[in-house]
Amino acid sequence: MNGGTVLPLVGRPDRIQRVATNLIEIAAVSKVYDTSQRGRHVALSEISFDVAEGQFVSILGPSGCGKSTLLYIVGGFVDATSGSVRVSGAPVTGPGPDRGPVFQEFALFPWKTVLGNVMYGPLQQGLSRTQAATRARELLGLVHLTKYESFYPKELSGGMKQRVALARTLAYQPKILLMDEPFGALDALTRKHLQNELLEIWERDRKTVMFVTHSVEEAVFLSDRIFVMTNSPGRIRKVFDVALPRPRVRAELLVDRRYQEMVVAIEKLMDEQEPELS
């Protein structure tokens, strides 16, 4: 496990200063698993792309294409076999509060109340209990969970848990949100609600988001850019720029020809990949 130290993002004397137009730079990242039982498995092969500040990008692909692994590498939770990831110009060497993850599994701290969970990051950053509580309550308001602040995670539904997880991550104000199939464990209706809420929250400050999903509609509805990945080895197959106007309203989008065409185009592309799965 990495130490979780935060690298200073600017002014490292050992590095040539450069203007960071891209917040995330992924250069030739590969991930190879060498297992004694199953041999060599190339999860990611030479992935390269940049994400500009304030962009909402989705990584879309079938399960097992390494899209989550790529997100974990950007998060610093998993090491790449080769290649490099830079965030704000500095190479990623471990997790840090500039990149906030939201996982499909919620990963809440079950011994903490909802408020305690959301206060955790701010307290770690050195805020006083009062300041941390104020910030946490503000975010709980944003995700409509004000009434539940004294609840324990076990008492919440899946959708509520994921709202808490989102609030907990936003509370320590990361520059980048890393969302790993965050709505994958939720029912269809809850999922739509949370997509709408995520966009509402995102519109407030337009944080950079890397969003991993296998739902085409979700990716098109949320993103500025979509990276479609192929299966074993994981590669970027095609990039789609979603030129749909914001703020987006689902009802309007559903009857928008551009939305429909893009969904169909991506669905088709992913259907072609299907044989590779076997």
Added chain:
Amino acid sequence: MARVNAIPGLSALIACVALLLIWDGLSRAFAVSGLPPPWGPLRELPNLLTEPETLVNILASLRRMAIGFVVAIAFAVPIGLMMGRSRAVAAFFNPLFMVIYPVPKAALMPLIMLWIGIGDMAKVLVIFLGVSLPVVYHSFQGARSVEEKMLWSAAAMGLSASQRLRRIVLPAALPEIMVGCRTGVVLALITMVTSEMIARQSGVGNIFFTALDMGQYDTVYAMIIIIGALGFFCDVGFEAVRRVLVAWAEPSHQIAVGSA
């Protein structure tokens, strides 16, 4: 378990009475001097418990038990947690514990007495050994099954590896650690009595085995009842503490409904 008893403790009372009746029946049927009917020991109980010497002995036993138990937890929990989170640490300690595990800890008593004498220290050490292993094992299991993503979330917040061990792995593994501690409480009691059998100066086991040597069977059986009761109250007390500490992990039926 289904709730059979409307009045709390009623079924326990019935079980106790049934045990006494069976005991009475057996002692009449076999009529050996080593198995008196239960009424003698029961009459002996208040005599024993009002005698200051008995109380001093019980307290001495409980004190050693408490020290051995607390020291064992202070030692076993960190080791178990580190074993659960680091393969190197697990590889180092595992063979060691595998060897120690099947050895009856009380059997080491004579050796320990050779090392450090027959005083309190020897008994505390044996209790410590008895309690440590289940606590190490359950701490290890608990730490190993901590959700990776929970640790990642903490790492992203800036918690260092040692902070994650103390502030994430420890509380997350606490329900499992508590299972080990509960086994540890019972083992502490068992090793306590056995250690006092081997090195008799004071304690519950001292009264018990001295009475046995002298053929005072009413006292012997009264002591068995007292030791049983001690075990029962230790367990009840521990369970109360456990419930408070890990209330957040107990299954709840109050799932909040509404805004999904």
